[in-house]
Amino acid sequence: MCPQYGIVGEGSKGRADYAIKKAKDLICITEHKQHKVPIGFTQNIKQLKNAYETNKRKRKRGNDDFDYLYGIVTTGWDWHFLLYTSGVISKDSKLAHTIEFTDDALKEGLEKEYQTLYKDVLSIIVGLLMDRTCVEDVQIEKGLG
Secondary structure, three states: OEEEEEEEEOOEEEEEEEEEEEOOEEEEEEEOOHHHHHHHHHHHHHHHHHHHHHHHHHOOOOOOOOOOEEEEEEOOOEEEEEEEEOOEEEEOOOOOEEOOOOHHHHOOOOHHHHHHHHHHHHHHHHHHHHHHHHHHHHHHHOOOO
């Protein structure tokens, strides 16, 4: 996990709030205040585009099997997951994955309900990390990593 990770792309540069990086692969994470989520999406998409362009320039010839990056926009409460590939942006669902942090979370007997909310978000993040790890392993096997 790299906090304030610098990303330089064609015509722009900036910092992801956090980046999960393994070799050349990257997941950009942008956090924003609840009322500024659209700005978070804009910032994250720009970061993904720049990282994609950088990876494309560094990519070895013939290595275009895994031409995508993941992005995460979060307020800590709401979590949005993005897929960026060659100028196309996809979102995993129309609604945010929500973890409600309320006083109820501290009440005895409600632990399971909150654990489920946490597990949903964490399982998506783990899935993204596993996918990128598999990509790196395949590239190494092909002699492209």
